[in-house]
Amino acid sequence: MTILIVAEHDHHELKPATRSAVTAATALGGDIHLLITGHGVDKVAQAAAKVQGVTRVRVVDDLAYAHGLPENLAPLLVRIAPDYTTVMAAADSFGKNLLPRVAALLDVAVVSEITQIVDQNTFVRPIYAGNLNATVQTTDAIKVLTVRATSFPAAPDGGVAAIDTLPTTGDAGLSAWLSTEIQPTDRVELSTARVVVSGGRALGSAEQFQQVLAPLAAKLNAALGATRAAVDAGYAPNEWQVGQTGTVVAPDLYIAVGVSGAVQHLAGMKDSRVIVAINHDPDAPIFQWADYGLVADLFETVKELEHNL
Amino acid sequence: MKLLVAIKRVVDYNIKVRPKADGSDVDIATVKMSINPFDEVAVEEALRLREAGIATEIVAVAVGTAQSQDVLRHALAMGVDRAILVETDAVTEPLATAKLLKAVVQREQPQLTLIGKQAIDDDAAETGQMLAALLNVGQGTFASKLELTADRVVVTREISGGQEKVSLPLPAVITTDLRLNEPRYVKLPNLMQAKKKPIETLKSSDLGVDQAPRLKLLRVAEPPARAPGIKVSSVSELLQKLRDEAKVLP
Numbered sequence: 001m002t003i004l005i006v007a008e009h010d011h012h013e014l015k016p017a018t019r020s021a022v023t024a025a026t027a028l029g030g031d032i033h034l035l036i037t038g039h040g041v042d043k044v045a046q047a048a049a050k051v052q053g054v055t056r057v058r059v060v061d062d063l064a065y066a067h068g069l070p071e072n073l074a075p076l077l078v079r080i081a082p083d084y085t086t087v088m089a090a091a092d093s094f095g096k097n098l099l100p101r102v103a104a105l106l107d108v109a110v111v112s113e114i115t116q117i118v119d120q121n122t123f124v125r126p127i128y129a130g131n132l133n134a135t136v137q138t139t140d141a142i143k144v145l146t147v148r149a150t151s152f153p154a155a156p157d158g159g160v161a162a163i164d165t166l167p168t169t170g171d172a173g174l175s176a177w178l179s180t181e182i183q184p185t186d187r188v189e190l191s192t193a194r195v196v197v198s199g200g201r202a203l204g205s206a207e208q209f210q211q212v213l214a215p216l217a218a219k220l221n222a223a224l225g226a227t228r229a230a231v232d233a234g235y236a237p238n239e240w241q242v243g244q245t246g247t248v249v250a251p252d253l254y255i256a257v258g259v260s261g262a263v264q265h266l267a268g269m270k271d272s273r274v275i276v277a278i279n280h281d282p283d284a285p286i287f288q289w290a291d292y293g294l295v296a297d298l299f300e301t302v303k304e305l306e307h308n309l
Numbered sequence: 310m311k312l313l314v315a316i317k318r319v320v321d322y323n324i325k326v327r328p329k330a331d332g333s334d335v336d337i338a339t340v341k342m343s344i345n346p347f348d349e350v351a352v353e354e355a356l357r358l359r360e361a362g363i364a365t366e367i368v369a370v371a372v373g374t375a376q377s378q379d380v381l382r383h384a385l386a387m388g389v390d391r392a393i394l395v396e397t398d399a400v401t402e403p404l405a406t407a408k409l410l411k412a413v414v415q416r417e418q419p420q421l422t423l424i425g426k427q428a429i430d431d432d433a434a435e436t437g438q439m440l441a442a443l444l445n446v447g448q449g450t451f452a453s454k455l456e457l458t459a460d461r462v463v464v465t466r467e468i469s470g471g472q473e474k475v476s477l478p479l480p481a482v483i484t485t486d487l488r489l490n491e492p493r494y495v496k497l498p499n500l501m502q503a504k505k506k507p508i509e510t511l512k513s514s515d516l517g518v519d520q521a522p523r524l525k526l527l528r529v530a531e532p533p534a535r536a537p538g539i540k541v542s543s544v545s546e547l548l549q550k551l552r553d554e555a556k557v558l559p
Contacts, residue, residue: 069475070438071447093468096434097450100403104439109404109523112433122527127431128326132335134431135528174447175477178463182471191469195557228487238453238488239470244432245487247469253557263325270535274555276547291538292550304544309558 001030001085001120004058006077008068008094009036009044016192017090017147019051019154024147025088026053026155027117033058033084034161037073039066045163052158062168067177070098075169077102081142091146092191099144108140115151129244129267149191150250150271183239190223190240195253198225198242198269201233202258202279202298209235212299213257216306225249227265243268258298261286278302310457311366312355313419314389315410315440316348318373318380319430328529335430335529344380347425349387351485353492354455355423356388363457364421366390370413372406374398378508385503386495392506393417397513397520403431405520407439412516414444419480421462426451426484437484447477453488 003025008015018034025032033056034048041061048057058080064072077098081087087102089095091113103110115133116124122137123145190196197217203209209230217224226236228243242249244267254272259265261277261284269275270289277290278301287293294301320326320335321343329336344352358364369384371377372395381392395409414422427434441448449455449464453472456463466473467486513520541547551558 067473074442093451093466097438097448100435100438101442101448103435104404104407104442107404109402110433110435111524112435126532127529128320128335129429129432130532131326132328133530133532134526135530137525137527138523139525140523173478174445175475178474178476180468180471180473189470238467244429253551253555274551274557275535275538276551287538287540289535289538291535291555292547293538293540294542294544294547295540301544305548308544308548 002033002083003028003030003086003088004033004035004080004084006035006087006089006095006098007048008090008092009038011038011040011044013047014044014051015090016154016189017092017149020149020152021088021090021147022051022053022155023152024114024117028086028120030085031055035060037065037076039063049161049163050157050159052155054159054161057161057163059163059165060168061165062170064168064171067180068094068098069175069177070101071172071174072169073098074101074105075172078105079169080166081106084142086143086145088145088147090149092149095146099146103144106142106144108142108144109138110144110146111136111138112146113148114145115148129263130270131263148248150248183237187217188221188223190225190242190247191249193223193249193251195220195222196225196242196249196251197222197255197257198227198259199230199236199257200227200259201229201235203230203235206235212302216302219306219309227259227262229262256286256290257302259286260284261289310364310421311368311417311419312358312364313414313417313422314348314351314355314367314369314384315422315424316352316369316371316380316384317345317428318342318371318377319345319428322346322429328531332528332530334526342376342379344383345425345428347427347429347485347487349492350487350489351423351425352384352387352389353490354485357490358457368393368417368419370395370410372397372401372409372513381508382500382503383495385506386499387493392508394508394510395513395516396510399520401520402522402524403433403435403439404523405518406436407443408518409513409516409520410436410440411443412518414440421457421479422482424482424484426486437482441482444480444482447481448484449475449477449481450484451486452483453486455483455489
């Protein structure tokens, strides 16, 4: 069996989530091919060839693929998928946008956001915002899977794969890219950060959110996260949202500051290794999930915590 | 311009679901059901497009059992013009749902089809993309803003780390994110009036669609419970625990 992983990259380097998909593929067994699509992707292809476990890198270079439009990429995948038993991608906004489109054209199901591999046809995936886990078995000839990156470690470098190029399927004429705005940040990426400091609506304002949490995050080399309520209140940008409708994280240490613990938020962080909750309300549901809970005023506590690190 | 909005009946978002005693499926026998919140956002957006004079007719469609009439009535109470139920007793996977919706889209010929980005039961986030693929039209997924003209829609999409804007020729399929809008509150008189409105029913078996499931559900279980945590009384105690016990700080 041979597995094709659709890589996500920024034309410079592979996304860590794609490396997690490689690790998941390694658990499935068989040859692993990495598909690099985009425009001017030589550098990424070279980097991809070094990922441990990857046996071949397949490159398709075309301006039509430069922005990952699923309308253009799906016909390409449909053309090459019959060479594979499994087509995979990370379950982030790129993979979730593309693979269902590919699967429908192949007339197969998607097993989305898998968190565990039981055997070659059997997978565990979270349902109901992670409140339950479903074990499902595919019966399709070509398996289409998306992988929750936080459930599999990123594959390191250490491989030497051959690189070949494939012809393009061109622009399907069904969509046009206009712009991408990625919020500039000097911090580690939220989805792969080892430490996350998250704030809720109790922070009170965008200014206080920054003033209180940023120094602590800087000292811990942590990513900043936020609840949906804090994002909706305008205290933090949407990119920081941790939860069912935001980013799913599973860092070594998650510090929830002024977070109540809504189900929506828990769905995005409850697989963290160690959870700390700081909240003045002793009845906040977050304390049921926290390994260490501190009932205290968050403004004083965070300052004291930062000073003593 | 005609709009189609696809909605799903799911367990209410306030309910904590549990597995059946034998672990064969989710136990939803007696729990409260509601319109999928992401689909409610799709209905709201369609209504706003009509109020802005862009849309002229809004058709809501649901795929499900006869009980799905109640979410269609909810959409009628919100203000959609017509409702169609594609009735099936089987649980349809996203692929089968997309195929059934395709049949309705081909019959109704809307310029734009709106659907929530995911259902809060299976959390699959697949049906909209699959529908767009089967119709061979553009897809604007995880939409947080729509700008509609006579022949195109510009979609602001929520992506990892930021936003992306794409322009799609119509017809197209949009999947809606929660940030797109805040659905209106349904007033009781509207709900009462909606009870009297007709709902057109199509039998899924009449639509000539392969609905056979491709996935076999083997087991549903609660995730392993976390070990109970402890309350600490001070910052210094917290730091000591994080360093010595959890070993997550140097």
